[in-house]
Amino acid sequence: MAEHGAHITTSATDDRPTIFEVVAQESLMAAVRPALHHVIKVFAESNPARYGPLWRWFDELYSFLDLLLQQHYLSWASASFSENFYGLKRVVMCSSSGARTLPRREYWKSLLLLVLVPYLRVKLDKLVNRLREEADYSIQNPLSFRKRCYKAILASYPYIRLSWEGCFLFYQLRYILWNTQHHSPLLRLAGVQLAGLTIEDLQAMESRPEKTKSVLSVGSIVKRALGGVSVTLSSSLSLGVFFLQFLEWWYSTENQDTIKSLSSLPAPSPPIHFELETYSPLLPKLKTVCPLCRKVRVNDTALGTSGYVFCYRCAYYYVKNHQRCPVSGYPTELQHLIRLYTPDG
Structure with a gap:
């Protein structure tokens, strides 16, 4: 029985990642947003006048920082941050060239799908949640056209969400059982597939920052500044992986009794005006x-x-x-x- 399931943890080719690697790299970025969201919420509650705008514009700020981060890693390592963290890279499908960087078309498609799709999904979830709250608390006429449109959106959204998640599950099952090269429909839309990093790739990434330009322009200065911000963000995220795992343990159901005992403190003073x-x-x-x-x-x-x-x-x-x-x-x-x-x- 064991030899029949060996293809789940090993690849048909040496550079094809396993299902555990691709799922792990996806879960890494999925854990970053809630952790940062909680940190910004704590700051906003402690000082609303200063950190309140960060809370209200969190999705846009996070997407902008994510854009800088993913742009840096796609240019430097031909992979997203989480893919590079797990030793993976993006290669063009059915490409016979030995280029170590993504072509321009696949690069921009990958960047848009990495940043824009999560942003739109979060915005759609918030819109549906807001419509549900308005359905519970709104004082509008329930027979109005706007109210009927809200009800239609709320009724159809669970099926849309089911279709979206089912599509990803279908691709993952195909990746496990049928030995296809895509575990996600977003990779197929980008025209790329995942592969493992080689020694030559690591050497190329190490030597790439040594190349400098003699002529500096405004565009190059801005690009270097954004690259520095991206490197800082990537280093901080790499060091924060353990912190994210700690937060996941802290808010787990097994640890709720400990949280309640630590949070049973005297009532705070009234909030400031x-x-x-x-x-x-x-x-x-x-x-x-x-x-x-x-x-x-x-x-x-x-x-x-x-x-x-x-x-x-x-x-x-x-x-x-x-x-x-x-x-x-x-x-x-x-x-x-x-x-x-x-x-x-």
């Missing part, structure tokens, strides 16, 4: 007045992130547009709205 130009930063003296509209509250609603109470309509539209608490500036989403019901209401 956040200076905004839209209203006076001072809270109203009467506890029944909404800090946003300055009128007696209607349908009292508290924000779970700060504890301040507003009118439901005021809190709903402000959080929907700004993704933060109007008073403290803490990162807030629609799911943090908590309706308060008085005994006489």
Whole structure:
């Protein structure tokens, strides 16, 4: 029985990576975004005025840094960061040339698919989550055309997500059982396949930075600066692999009891007032007045992130547009709205 499954861990050719290598390199980049997202969230909660924009524009900033990182590794090693970390490279399908760099067409296709597809997927997931929250908290007419479109998107999205994941699973099963050269449809769209690094590839990568240009232009200076940023990011990510594994263990289900025991601390002091130009930063003296509209509250609603109470309509539209608490500036989403019901209401 063992010899029939030997092809799963060994390759038909020497440079063909195993399924464990390709899955491991994909899981590496999948773990980087949540870890950085959590770090930015901690900074935003500690100082909303300074780090709040980083929280609101995290997806765009992360995609930009990812673009620099992937561009550097595709130019230097013909591979993404995670592929190079596991000793893999990208080669053109059915190519007889011995070139060690990707052609221009495959290079740009690989770069766009590595950066643009994850960004669009995250944005689509957030859009669907926002529509679900609006379906639960919205005060719009349920029979309106916009509401029906939202329901159609929410109803079709699980099938779209199932088809997407099923396509990747189908390619992985083909890669394991039928000895194809692509474990992902994105590689086929890019026109490349993965292969293992050779000694000649490592020597070429080591000698490549030694080549310098005698004439410096503005474009070359900018390119070198971006390359330096990319190298710094790649070095930091390489050193942060252990930190990511530690975070994964820290938030595992087996470690929840330890987290609860460490987090059972006294209640913190009230959040600071956040200076905004839209209203006076001072809270109203009467506890029944909404800090946003300055009128007696209607349908009292508290924000779970700060504890301040507003009118439901005021809190709903402000959080929907700004993704933060109007008073403290803490990162807030629609799911943090908590309706308060008085005994006489």
